[in-house]
Amino acid sequence: MDYIDPHLHMVSRTTDDYETLARMGCVAISEPAFWAGFDRGSVESFRDYFRQLTDFEPKRAAQYGIAHYTWLCINAKEAENVSLSREVIAMIPEFLECKNVLGIGEIGLNKNTRNEATIFLEHVDLAVKHKQQILIHTPHLEDKYQGTRMILDMLMGDSRIDRSRVLVDHVEEHTIEHVLENGFWAGMTLYPVSKCTPQRAADMIERYGPERLMANSAGDWGPSKPTAIPDLIMELKKRGHSRELIQRVVYENPKTFFSQSKPFPH
């Protein structure tokens, strides 16, 4: 079955992973900008990273017939450095016309601090001013509930935000309802330990239905599995769900959401 992985950090994966993804049915991915595992020291490091996301990775993906899209930002972990964050935000418009850029992301909170919230709001302002879609990172573990509620407060406090153009990622059992009931898209991140398993994602699909809901693998440099979406497809098949339902979550929904950005084929 063809599928789209809407949140996959391919800069931290090998070319072999692209081949495996293609064999598993992955036809497109979107790669949000994220933390590199260390704090970068200058705006030039981000400029090089954005060149990698907008030039090199699309070519690597294309070798295996996979379409590569991306989102740009400075992530929440590095947002504690407010001056660097502002330099990066000022530089992002240089890349917004690149043909694989879908919007601003993954912006959000990490430890739910004032500096993180300040830089989050400045990213949101950038997105609104440039009519960009937004991809949101919600914190992990004990910070997730508080951080998700804070993010939603900030988004809903801005009347300029079109909620149908915002994807809130890493939802789990205690946050999904707040995201969906307020009109945002929700992403479930399938991860071996700290996030959501394919089984729990299948539970949430059964509980809330497929409307504005999608799944991703994150596939970053931590313990993660870039082929986690095929695991979800298998789980849903085992439970007897229809091909139409599965296809809606893993293909149609990402396509519908991304189609609101100019670079994505309509």
Added chain:
Amino acid sequence: MSTKQPMAERSATQIVADEFMIARAKIVELAATLDRIERASGNVDDSKNMQLLVQGIHILIDDQVEKAKRVQLLMSRDYDPEWQNIMSISKKGG
């Protein structure tokens, strides 16, 4: 359990049949972790994490629904609706 989901294709009987071995393995893992703690030196009576584990286990065996969500909330920091005032963060964008 009172919250039956309309999209679920499987009956409760079927789910127990399908997932018994998986759930059994997870219970044994949890039991072995508690044994390991018990055998080790030191005292965890004042450990907040240990208290959270015990409270989480109580949720598993109570008669209330939404167990996964309640365990998640148990293990979460509190949300204060007044956080924007406390942090002096603007409430209005644009």
